[in-house]
Amino acid sequence: MMSIRKRVGIIGAGPAGLLLSYLLSLEGIDSLVLESRSRAEVESTIRAGVLEQGTVDLLKKIGLGERMEREGAVHQGIELRFDGSGHRINFHELANGRGITLYAQHEVLKDLIAARLKQEEQPILFNVENVQIAEITSDQPHIHFQHEHEQKELECDFVAGCDGFHGVSRAVIPEQGHHIFSRSYPFGWLGILIQAPPSSKELIYSYHERGFALISTRSPTLQRMYIQCDPLDDIANWSDELILEELQARLESKDQWQLQVGPITQKGIVAMRSFVIEPMQHGRLFLAGDAAHIVPPTGAKGMNLAIADVRHLARAFARFYQQQQTDLLETYSTTCLRRVWRAEHFSWWMTSMLHRFPDDDAFQQRLQRAQLEYTVSSRAASTSLAENYVGLPFTW
Known part of the structure; x- marks a missing residue:
């Protein structure tokens, strides 16, 4: 079995996994992203693309905003329409000049993949099969997987589960000590x-x-x-x-x-569903994005929550490796869940206000x-x- 050593193993090449890998690289922290799909599939899967102001500002700050600024559409409001009349909610006026940018998720992924591949050779493995996470409560977790017909093992200090609602990461977290909150619409x-x-x-x-x-x-x-x-x-x-x-x-x-x-x-x-797992971590496994929480799309929060998660997680890893401090890792879940539940409420509120129930x-x-x-x-x-x-x- 081929053995690979990285500080952080990342499962999933969605917005959370790819951005986390990129942010870690800026801090000099090596990682490897494992993805079950091909690169072509990742870059062609159509998803919503409403980017919050904070998401836009972050992508610009880390040098990934050039194509987004050129091709994305900046909106300063939305319209609520009922009884045949439209009513504009003016973001620019009401939210201190902030707005949103419409830039499809798969375009964000293209930018992240291209930027990450420029940084180093093979930081992402596509077409990975049979991923198994082990020893997450030890200080040396590892991930077994198959790639290009070869069995491999990734040894790491931490695992980031960024593989979505149906991924393997959350499945290894024991029910005891964790709470699941779920609602189907x-x-x-x-x-x-x-x-x-x-x-x-x-x-x-x-x-x-x-x-x-x-x-x-x-x-x-x-x-x-x-x-x-x-x-x-x-x-x-x-x-x-x-x-x-x-x-x-x-x-x-x-x-x-x-x-x-x-x-x-x-x-x-x-x-449409709402879902949250608390806490978003177990041992040395940290969940981010859809692996930890799902919101109905009415509030346009899914990708933005994933980006907020890994922003916190990247800072926590940087604090650990650069200052040997674990405080941000220990409070990762609490910090993220405060924002997650605010987004859950907003998405539920928009959904309940605008939809007809059976x-x-x-x-x-x-x-x-x-x-x-x-x-x-x-x-x-x-x-x-x-x-x-x-x-x-x-x-x-």
Whole structure:
């Protein structure tokens, strides 16, 4: 068996794993990223790409913002639409000049992979199979895996589990001493990519009696759109024509707004859930990103939480290796969970306010309307939405 020695073993080449590896390299700390997919698969998997102001600032600070600044779309607000009227939440005015940048997750991953490969030879192993984590409660954990038909072992000081909700990392954490918080929502999102010009300058979140709808964007010629649906529905039941008709109906507007249409290049249905594990660490295994927490996509927090996690984790590792102090490692979970639960609440709040629930009655609908009307008419409520959407400071 071939043996490899690195200070930090990282499982998963998503935003959390790749950014952690890059941040560690800037501190002179060696690591190795193990990824089950190919590089092409990682770089082509389409995910949402709403970047908080703090995420944008961090990527710029570490030298990864050039293409994002050139190709990303900066938005200074969103629109809440209900009863045929649109109401703009002005981020720039309400959140001290902060905004969001729309830059797809797979583009962030391309930038991270390219930058990491420039730093050293083979810092990422793709197409890794049969990953097994062992001895995480010792001071010498190790990871067994297969790569290019060869059995290998990675010896390390720490393991970072950045391999998502269905990865192997969280599975090795014992139930005893940990708490799982989970909620499944009785609806999903049917998402499409469509070749068309933008239908709006900013994102539109629409509350409608037929269900929620969202207008987003990817580029001047490629748009991302969503409608609420049954999470167990078959995508085959949704023709392109039906999807576009439903979008137009749920986004109806008194100002005669029209959906910009074109060929639909991708469509699929995803379920929605909230999930948190506490604490986010066990022994020398530290979870980050979707391996530790899931939020419904309504609040656009998933990738941003992952980036906040590994920012803290990289600082903790740097403190350990440079100053021989463990305080940041010991408080990693507590520090991250404060932000995680704020994001969980915001995402739940946005989801509950904008979606139609299967057991909705007139009382529930009146509550949602009252919340929407208050949010768009009260500066305090609008400010709360704006501050949470653009992202709280990393020091929060």
